Structure formats: C-alpha cells, structure tokens
Amino acid sequence: MSQPPDLAISTRGLTRSFGPVKAVAGIDLDVPKGMIFAVLGPNGAGKTTLLRMLATLLPPDGGSASVMGHDLRADPDAVRGVIAMTGQFASLDEDLTGRENLVMLSRLWGFAGRAARDRATDLLAAFDLADAGNRQVNTYSGGMRRRLDIAASLIVTPGVLFLDEPTTGLDPTARQSVWRLIRQLAASGVTILLTTQYLEEADQLAARIAVIDKGRKIAEGTSRQLKAQTGSGVLHVTPSDPGQLEAAEAMLATTGPVQRSAEGATLSVPVQDAASAHDLLARLIASGVEVADFSMGQPSLEEVFFALTGAPPEEETA
Amino acid sequence: MTDALLKRVERPAKPSALSNAMVFGWRAVLKFKHVPEQLFDLVMTPIMFTLLFTFVFGGALAGTPGSYLQFFLPGILVQTVVFNAVYSGMGLSTDFSKGLFDRFRSLPIWSLAPFTGLMVGDLMRHLIAGGIILGIGLILGYRPEAGVMGVVLAFAMLLAMGFGFGWVFLVLGMMVRTPTTVMTLGFTILFPVTFASNIMVDPATMPDWLRGFVEVNPVSLMTTALRGLMDGTATAGMLAVALIAPVLLTVLLAPVTLMLYRRK
Numbered sequence: 001m002s003q004p005p006d007l008a009i010s011t012r013g014l015t016r017s018f019g020p021v022k023a024v025a026g027i028d029l030d031v032p033k034g035m036i037f038a039v040l041g042p043n044g045a046g047k048t049t050l051l052r053m054l055a056t057l058l059p060p061d062g063g064s065a066s067v068m069g070h071d072l073r074a075d076p077d078a079v080r081g082v083i084a085m086t087g088q089f090a091s092l093d094e095d096l097t098g099r100e101n102l103v104m105l106s107r108l109w110g111f112a113g114r115a116a117r118d119r120a121t122d123l124l125a126a127f128d129l130a131d132a133g134n135r136q137v138n139t140y141s142g143g144m145r146r147r148l149d150i151a152a153s154l155i156v157t158p159g160v161l162f163l164d165e166p167t168t169g170l171d172p173t174a175r176q177s178v179w180r181l182i183r184q185l186a187a188s189g190v191t192i193l194l195t196t197q198y199l200e201e202a203d204q205l206a207a208r209i210a211v212i213d214k215g216r217k218i219a220e221g222t223s224r225q226l227k228a229q230t231g232s233g234v235l236h237v238t239p240s241d242p243g244q245l246e247a248a249e250a251m252l253a254t255t256g257p258v259q260r261s262a263e264g265a266t267l268s269v270p271v272q273d274a275a276s277a278h279d280l281l282a283r284l285i286a287s288g289v290e291v292a293d294f295s296m297g298q299p300s301l302e303e304v305f306f307a308l309t310g311a312p313p314e315e316e317t318a
Numbered sequence: 319m320t321d322a323l324l325k326r327v328e329r330p331a332k333p334s335a336l337s338n339a340m341v342f343g344w345r346a347v348l349k350f351k352h353v354p355e356q357l358f359d360l361v362m363t364p365i366m367f368t369l370l371f372t373f374v375f376g377g378a379l380a381g382t383p384g385s386y387l388q389f390f391l392p393g394i395l396v397q398t399v400v401f402n403a404v405y406s407g408m409g410l411s412t413d414f415s416k417g418l419f420d421r422f423r424s425l426p427i428w429s430l431a432p433f434t435g436l437m438v439g440d441l442m443r444h445l446i447a448g449g450i451i452l453g454i455g456l457i458l459g460y461r462p463e464a465g466v467m468g469v470v471l472a473f474a475m476l477l478a479m480g481f482g483f484g485w486v487f488l489v490l491g492m493m494v495r496t497p498t499t500v501m502t503l504g505f506t507i508l509f510p511v512t513f514a515s516n517i518m519v520d521p522a523t524m525p526d527w528l529r530g531f532v533e534v535n536p537v538s539l540m541t542t543a544l545r546g547l548m549d550g551t552a553t554a555g556m557l558a559v560a561l562i563a564p565v566l567l568t569v570l571l572a573p574v575t576l577m578l579y580r581r582k
Contacts, residue, residue, distance in 0.1 A: 055424045080426040081329065091421035093345065095352045107341045108427050110330040119327070136352060152421065156329045188326070 005069070008033040008160050008191035009054065013063035015215075016049050023049040025215035026063065031193060031208075033159075036186045038206035039195045042305070046215040047195035048088065051162050054193070055085040068159040084153035085162040090145045091152070092137050098148050099124060099133040102155070109155050123151040127181075143174030150181060161185065163194040167201060179204060200298050211308060219308050227272075229308060234299045235277045237284065238266045240292040248289045255280060257306055270299060270307050335428035342435020349439060350446075360405065360447045364398040365454060371518060372458065379519060384459050391455040392472065392544035393517030396537055398451055399444045399480035400512060404504035406440045407487025408497040415495065430576065437484065444480040448473060464550035472547040475560060479540050482564025485571035492578045517541050536563030 009031040016024045024046040031037045041047050052058040054067060056076040064071070070078040085091075092101050102120035111119050124133040127147045132140065137148065146166065153161055166182065167175040182205055186192050196202050202209045203223045211219040211226070219226060239248050242265060252258045252269045255276075259268045271277040277296050285291060299307070349356070368390070376386030413419050422432050452460075452469070462469050487504055494500050514528060515537040521529045532538055543560035546552030 052420075055420075057420055057423055077426055080424055083424065085420065085424045087417045087420050089417040091417040093418055094416065096345070096348055097352075100348055104341055104345055105421075105425070107344075108333070108338060108422075108425055108431075110333040110337075112330075112333075115330070155327070157326045 006033055007031065008035070009037075009065070009067050009193060011054070011063065011065040014050070014053060014060050014065055015062040016046075016053055016058065016060050022215050024053070024060075027212065027215070027217050029210060029217070031160075031191060033191050034186065034189055035208065036182065036192045036194065036206045038202035038209045039193065039212060040197070040199060040202045040209050040304070041195070041212040042197060045212045047212060048164055049215075050212070051085070051164050051193070051195055054160075055083055055162050056080055057085070082159035083162065084156075084158035084160075086149050086153045086164065086166065088164045088168065090137075090149045092145065092149055094138040095136060097134050097136055098129055098140070098144075101137060101148065101152060105152050105155050111155075119155060123154065127151045141174075142170055143177065146170060146174065146178055147181070150178070154185075157188070158190060160191045160193060163192060165195055165197065168197070199304050203298070211304065213305065213309065226304070233271055233273070233277065233296050234268050235271045235280060236261075236266050236268045236293075236295045236297065237281070237291055238293040240290040244289045247287070248284060251284055251287055251289070252280070259306060266293075271296070332426070335431065338428045338431035339434040342431050342433075343438040344435075346435050346439030346442065350442065356405070357443075357446060357450075360398070360402055360443060361450045363401060364394050364447070364451050367397070368394050368451065368454060368458075375518075387455065387458055387460050389545075390518065391452070391460045392548050393515070393541040395448050395451055395472070395476055396479060396541045396544060397512045397517055398447050399476050400483050400508060400537065401505075402443050402447055403440070403480055403483040403487045404501055404508065405443070406436055406484055407491035407500045407504060409439075410436060410488055410491035411494060411497040411500045414492065415497065429580070433488070433575070433579070436488070437481070440480060440484050441477055444477055445473065448476055462548040464548055464552075468548045468550055468552075471552075472544045475540065475543055475547065475557070478561060478564045479536075482567040485567050485575060488575050489571055489578065492575070511535060511537055515541060536560075539563070 007030055009029060011027060011029045013026045013028065014024055015022065015026050027046075027050060029037075039047050039050065049058065053060045054065060054072065056072065056079050060073065064073070066072060067079045068082040070082065072079055093104070096104070099120050102123050103116050106116035106119040120133070121130075124130045127150070129144060129148060129151070132144060137145065140148065150163070150166070163182070167178050170178065179201075182192060182194070194201075194205070206223065208220065208222055209226055210217050219229065221229075237248065237252070239245055245260075245264070245267070249258050249260070249267055252267055256270045260266070261268070269280070271280060274296065281291070281294060368387075371390055371394075372383045372387045376383035376390070380386035380389055419432065423429070462472075486507075487500065490500050490503060491497075494503065514532055515535045516532060517537065521532040521538075524532060539556075539560045539562070543552060543556045546556050
C-alpha cells in the first residue's frame with residue numbers, strides 16, 4: 001500500500017476478531033510524522049488490539065496498514081526495525097537489574113560489548129534511574145518501572161513509539177513525569193501513538209485524538225474540535241431541595257444532555273466554557289432553583305461518550 | 319534528562335542469529351545469579367525422594383539401603399530432569415503473562431532466539447540439579463561402576479531426555495495462561511509417568527496390564543539406559559530405545575512450539 005511520505009502510520013479498514021468478538025472492526029487512521037496521536041476509549045474498545053497489530057504482535061484479519069512506509073503485512077520485520085512498543089504491563093525481566101535489562105536489549109539491537117554497556121548507562125542517566133540501575137526490577141516502584149520500560153523502547157531512536165496506557169496505575173507525580181518524557185520525545189521528532197482512557201491525558205499530550213468504541217472510530221479531531229462536540233467541560237449542580245431536581249433537569253436539558261449522578265442528587269451537563277457555565281448557573285438560580293453546590297470539571301470519558309453517542313460506554317472484555 | 323533524550327541513536331548493523339541467541343543464553347545465566355533459590359525448588363524434591371526411598375523403603379525393597387541406592391540413583395536422575403522440564407514451562411508462561419515476550423517479538427531479531435535461551439537455561443538446570451543429586455548419592459555410598467566416562471555419557475543421555483520433554487512443557491507454557499496451572503497440569507502428567515516406571519522398583523511384581531505400560535514407558539527406557547551406562551552394562555540397543563521418545567518429541571513438538579509462538 002502506498003503512503004504519503006509525511007505519514008508515519010496509515011491504516012485502512014483494519015480488522016481483527018477474537019472468535020465472535022470483533023475487537024477492531026474496520027479502523028482508518030492517518031498519523032502524520034512527529035505527532036503525538038491519542039487513541040481514546042474505554043476498556044475493551046479495541047485500543048490494545050489496534051496497537052498490537054501495528055506493533056506486529058498480532059496479525060490483522062483484514063484491511064491494510066503501513067508504518068513509516070513499510071507494509072505491515074508484507075514486511076513486518078522492516079516495521080519492527082522502526083518501531084518500539086511499551087505495553088500495558090511492564091515488558092521487562094523483573095529478576096534482572098535495570099541495567100541488565102537495557103544491556104540485554106542493546107545487544108539484541110546489535111550494540112556489542114562496550115557499546116551496549118554505554119547505551120545502558122546513557123539511558124539510565126537520562127531516565128533518572130542511574131542510582132537504581134544495579135537493583136533488580138522487582139524492587140522498583142510503579143513510576144520507575146514505567147520509566148525503565150520507556151527507556152527500553154529507546155535503545156535505538158524509533159520512528160514510531162507505541163505507548164499502551166502509559167500512565168494507568170501511576171500516582172499523579174509519576175504521571176506528570178511520564179507526560180514530560182513523552183513531550184520531550186515528541187520534540188525530538190519521534191512519532192508517538194498512545195492509548196488512554198483519560199480525556200485529560202489525551203487533551204494534555206495529543207495534537208489529534210481518535211475516539212474509539214466497540215472496535216470503531218466514532219470521532220476524530222484535535223482536542224478543540226472534539227470539545228466543540230462534547231463541551232470543554234462539565235457543570236455539576238446539586239440543588240438544595242431534591243424536590244427541585246426535575247425542574248432543574250428540565251432547565252439544564254435546554255443546553256445539552258443531562259446526566260444524573262448515581263445517587264441522583266447531582267446533575268451534570270456539558271458546557272462550552274466558563275462563561276457559558278456562569279450564564280447557565282445564573283439562569284438556573286433566576287428560575288428559582290436553590291443551588292447547594294456546584295463545580296466545573298473536565299468531562300470524563302463517560303461524559304465524552306455520552307455527548308458523542310448518547311450512551312455511556314459499555315464494558316466489554318476483549 | 320533532556321540532552322540524552324534528544325540525541326538520535328541510529329540502529330547499528332543487524333546482529334547475527336547466533337549473537338541474538340547468545341544474548342538469551344546470557345539472560346539464563348543471569349537468572350541463576352539473581353534467583354539462586356530456583357535451584358532449591360529443583361533439587362529439594364529429588365533429595366527428599368532419594369533419602370526417603372533409600373532409608374525408609376530401601377531395606378525392605380532391596381535388602382539393604384545401600385544396594386537400593388545403587389538401583390535407585392540413576393532413576394532419580396531421570397525423574398529430576400523430567401520434573402525440571404515443568405519449571406521451564408512455568409518460566410515461559412510467566413514471561414508471556416508479564417508481556418516480556420511482546421517486547422522480544424516487536425524487536426527485529428531472529429524469532430527463535432528467545433527459545434534457544436530457554437534451552438540453554440534448561441540444560442544448565444539439568445546439569446546443576448543432576449550434579450547435586452549425584453553428589454549426594456556419592457556421599458551416601460553410591461558407586462558408578464563404569465567410572466567417570468559412564469557418568470559423562472549418562473549425563474549426556476539425561477540432557478537428551480530433558481531436551482525432549484522440555485518441548486511438552488514449552489507447548490503447555492504457551493497454551494496455558496497461568497504459571498501455576500502449568501505446574502499442576504505438568505505434575506498431573508508426570509506423577510503417573512514417573513511412578514509407573516522402573517525408577518523405584520522392579521516392575522516384576524506389577525499386574526500384567528501395568529507392566530505392559532511400564533516396559534514401554536520412555537522414563538523406564540531411559541532409566542534402564544542410565545543404569546546400564548553407570549554400571550558399565552549398557553548395550554547400543556538400550557541407548558537407542560531410550561532416545562526414541564526424546565527424538566520423537568523434538569521432531570513433533572518443536573514445530574508446534576514455533577507455530578504457537580508465531581501465532582501468539
């Protein structure tokens with residue numbers, strides 16, 4: 001399949017089923033070189049399957065794809081030469097030290113003896129792991145493990161780096177440090193395709209976002225474009241008197257789909273910006289609803305899905 | 319961290335398949351350095367078997383514990399390597415469950431290199447565990463009549479046995495998701511196969527239907543060959559029949575292993 005030279009990844013109608021389950025049901029993607037591109041979706045949407053196919057770990061059932069100009073199905077070994085993948089679970093040998101893991105991978109790439117050791121030393125220093133280099137990986141914290149895992153993907157600077165949920169399970173500090181890393185890598189010219197369940201993460205990092213659900217792409221665009229569809233934020237309102245919930249809901253529904261919290265006391269509605277949230281709140285109060293509490297936040301993945309599909313995401317196992 | 323990250327590192331010349339394989343061999347050696355306790359798992363069961371059978375049952379079975387040990391030791395070596403093979407299947411299953419093989423498989427390396435490393439690790443485990451059991455046997459009074467040469471040949475046969483049976487558990491390790499299930503399944507197969515053999519007792523007193531199985535059981539054939547080699551009474555025929563199962567398992571299961579790995 002021919003591919004414009006400025007695209008790092010291009011897929012057409014990519015599919016993959018597991019038995020009766022269509023994990024990826026025909027996805028078209030075009031990722032320009034040097035971009036951070038996020039694939040956003042709930043568990044079981046097919047994000048990992050898509051990434052595993054692009055990383056040559058899983059053969060597609062149908063469709064075509066090329067990575068840095070190499071056809072995925074015709075020449076997977078050439079694709080392996082220009083990519084690196086950091087999976088959801090640390091792909092490291094836990095019994096070995098951090099340094100040994102990096103030396104092992106450097107040797108596999110073809111660095112011999114001294115060069116492999118130097119490469120490991122450089123990467124440990126670059127990822128703030130110099131002091132931990134001689135400890136076994138099973139003593140590392142989650143954040144250290146993630147950093148080493150990303151370092152292990154950078155033995156040779158890849159054309160495309162795949163990151164499968166790079167910050168899932170990390171504490172906020174470790175998450176910030178991984179985000180910083182990803183931005184620096186992108187600045188050095190590496191194309192990054194990452195998957196995430198967090199709109200905030202996609203928003204913070206990615207120049208373009210594809211939203212996928214049940215193996216299909218349901219929206220794609222810049223963060224700004226998506227927000228134009230979903231609202232850039234969500235206004236949460238809790239009326240003082242539960243008896244006024246119906247009236248408040250009817251009033252809020254004039255601007256967008258309203259969701260009730262699980263306990264039923266709080267209403268959430270997407271809003272474009274702080275100014276429109278302010279207007280809405282003023283009108284609500286003017287209509288006689290007494291507000292006990294309100295707040296504004298980023299829409300959660302559920303709210304994005306609600307806005308895009310009118311239904312919350314379904315949990316599936318795939 | 320910025321400087322080192324922004325530096326582009328180009329791919330060096332593609333290494334040879336042999337070089338890839340040696341990296342995995344090195345990994346197996348490192349595992350011994352970092353997880354020496356794995357040897358404890360490997361040798362404790364055979365040590366217990368050796369001591370219990372020699373001193374508890376030995377006198378009753380063979381007149382004296384000493385003469386029983388002379389009969390039993392080559393057999394327990396066979397049981398040791400066959401049991402060891404289960405642990406390599408567990409190791410493989412662990413590597414898969416942790417995603418480590420995903421990394422290996424997304425690298426532009428010789429696709430079979432990771433297996434050669436597993437094999438190197440297995441053969442080392444067999445040699446170390448076999449050496450420890452033999453050492454304990456010697457301390458307890460076991461004497462290989464055929465001398466050093468007989469022992470060396472016996473160990474070569476043991477490695478062939480371990481290599482052949484290794485495939486069974488590599489296949490299991492790839493098909494079964496959890497390492498502990500690999501172990502349970504493995505021992506479910508291995509306990510009958512090792513007990514219904516001539517390792518512990520002469521099958522002469524067993525019922526006919528069982529003796530029929532015991533006589534063609536690959537574990538029995540290998541045990542007979544090892545006894546022959548270490549006592550100096552081996553015949554070429556003994557060795558040939560002992561090698562049938564390891565060769566057959568390799569020929570049949572090596573391609574299955576590769577197919578499963580490529581499809582994984």
